[in-house]
Amino acid sequence: MLLAVLIANSEGNILVERFNGVPGEERLHWRSFLVKLGADNLKGVKNEELCVACHKSVYIVYTVLGHVSIYLVGKDEYDELALSEAIFVVTSAIKDVCGKPPTERLFLDKYGRICLCLDEIVWKGLLENTDKDRIKRLIRLKPPTEF
Structure with a gap:
């Protein structure tokens, strides 16, 4: 299960968080x-250079994209390999929405569309969509014309 997707600015303030299956009392700890x-x-980490950690039998993959940091936490089948695929999808979706690696200001300007992308990528703790073109079509908020 993908336990958490968290995006923070360079000062460590949380911009977006999505928890799945994590009790409320544990969220502050995470x-x-x-x-x-x-x-x-x-x-000193370059854009999209992945870092990996393990904590309490869960895997953590995190990176920097522009002026924001992106963290994914998973367990069971979502090991560091699966999380690296998921974080690649998240970073490419954010770059597509923003047009470039975002500053904090640009990220907050595009906040709604970024949240829509995250909702299409991760659904109830599972990696749902990884195809960039499909995610773009789904966040248009128009009825689908093709099946």
Whole structure:
């Protein structure tokens, strides 16, 4: 299961979070843990260079894209290999929506469309869509013309 998708700015403030199957009382722990992990390890990392960690029998893959940090947490079948595929889809969707690696301002300007993309990529803890063109069609909010 994909437990969490979290996006933070360079100061560590959470911009977007999606938790699946994580109790409310544990979410604060995960937020602070992931932001601290990024603060410790993402300095000097190039755009889309993946970092991997393991904590409490879950896998964490995280990266920097422009001025935002993206974290994915998974367990069971969502190991570091599956998470690396998922984070690639997330980063490419964000770049498509923003037109380039985003600054915090650009990210917040495109916040609604980015959330729509995340909802199409991850559904109830499962990786749903990985095809970039399909995600673009689904976030148009128009009825489908082809099946």
